[in-house]
Amino acid sequence: MSAQAQMRALLDQLMGTARDGDETRQRVKFSDERVCKSHLLNCCPHDILSGTRMDLGECTKIHDLALRADYEIASKERELFFELDAVDHLESFIAECDRRTELAKKRLAETQEEISAEVAAKAEKVHELNEEIGKLLAKAEQLGAEGNVDEAQKVLQEVEKVRTKKKDAEEEYRNSMPASSFQQQKLRVCEVCSAYLGLHDNDRRLADHFGGKLHLGFIQIREKLDQLKKAVVDKQEKRNQERLKRREEREKEEKMKKRSRSRDRRRRRSRSTSRDRRRSRSRSRDRRRRHRSRSGSRNRGHRHSHEHGSRHK
Ligand SMILES: [Zn+2]
Numbered sequence: 541m542s543a544q545a546q547m548r549a550l551l552d553q554l555m556g557t558a559r560d561g562d563e564t565r566q567r568v569k570f571s572d573e574r575v576c577k578s579h580l581l582n583c584c585p586h587d588i589l590s591g592t593r594m595d596l597g598e599c600t601k602i603h604d605l606a607l608r609a610d611y612e613i614a615s616k617e618r619e620l621f622f623e624l625d626a627v628d629h630l631e632s633f634i635a636e637c638d639r640r641t642e643l644a645k646k647r648l649a650e651t652q653e654e655i656s657a658e659v660a661a662k663a664e665k666v667h668e669l670n671e672e673i674g675k676l677l678a679k680a681e682q683l684g685a686e687g688n689v690d691e692a693q694k695v696l697q698e699v700e701k702v703r704t705k706k707k708d709a710e711e712e713y714r715n716s717m718p719a720s721s722f723q724q725q726k727l728r729v730c731e732v733c734s735a736y737l738g739l740h741d742n743d744r745r746l747a748d749h750f751g752g753k754l755h756l757g758f759i760q761i762r763e764k765l766d767q768l769k770k771a772v773v774d775k776q777e778k779r780n781q782e783r784l785k786r787r788e789e790r791e792k793e794e795k796m797k798k799r800s801r802s803r804d805r806r807r808r809r810s811r812s813t814s815r816d817r818r819r820s821r822s823r824s825r826d827r828r829r830r831h832r833s834r835s836g837s838r839n840r841g842h843r844h845s846h847e848h849g850s851r852h853k
């Protein structure tokens with residue numbers, strides 16, 4: 541069994557023979573319209589958010605790791621412009637998410653007790669510190685999981701510092717309102733993933749959110765979208781410059797040709813002595829002969845040759 545066949549057998553075993561279908565693989569090329577370009581570029585939200593609360597189910601387009609491998613090889617050899625499709629895809633996905641965020645914010649504003657701008661700013665401060673704590677805890681957990689205990693410890697020390705800041709911010713927030721209001725859970729919508737965040741969420745919940753697959757997945761998609769947009773601009777710029785260069789070269793060539801042609805003509809004219817005239821006459825006779833054989837009309841051929849002859853005077 542070849543290495544490839546062995547790998548295929550292993551994949552069959554892991555994912556079943558019906559995965560994307562070997563038939564599909566044989567029929568479809570990576571450049572096929574039915575193939576998900578975002579998947580080829582490793583940024584399809586259907587992949588990234590699978591298994592999260594916002595699992596999108598299966599993508600409507602074909603996903604196949606073998607096609608992605610084909611694409612990666614081909615894109616090294618020639619310029620492919622799949623980024624444009626992926627940008628369209630991700631942009632509409634993110635726009636949908638941002639719409640949801642705005643909607644959730646509006647709903648919150650309608651249901652939550654109205655607070656003054658000053659109090660709102662104080663709540664915002666607590667939220668920001670919550671976010672910082674959540675991110676740091678998630679980072680510490682990841683470092684710990686990687687066996688990087690020293691680094692994890694350092695991050696946890698940072699968490700302690702932020703916690704102290706948060707306590708102060710909370711105190712300030714609490715003092716700006718009656719105790720009964722403070723007890724109410726204040727919610728906020730996460731700008732990244734549109735999930736609801738509680739102002740009084742504990743560390744565990746914060747770490748779960750900011751280190752969770754959903755929130756991180758959205759960060760990944762947003763970052764990828766920025767990268768893709770940049771790549772599209774770069775590629776377009778490069779393409780335009782190449783086009784411009786080609787045009788300039790073509791124009792230069794054309795100018796050179798024109799110049800050398802008119803130089804030839806001038807030279808010919810100035811050298812038009814009787815001897816040359818004789819030669820030119822014999823040349824026009826040649827042409828006359830050619831014309832005649834081409835047009836088949838003696839009359840027209842004669843007129844043409846006459847014109848040629850007079851031009852050489
Ligand atoms: Zn997809």
Ligand SMILES: [Zn+2]
Nearest residue numbers: 730732733755
């Ligand atoms: Zn989030």
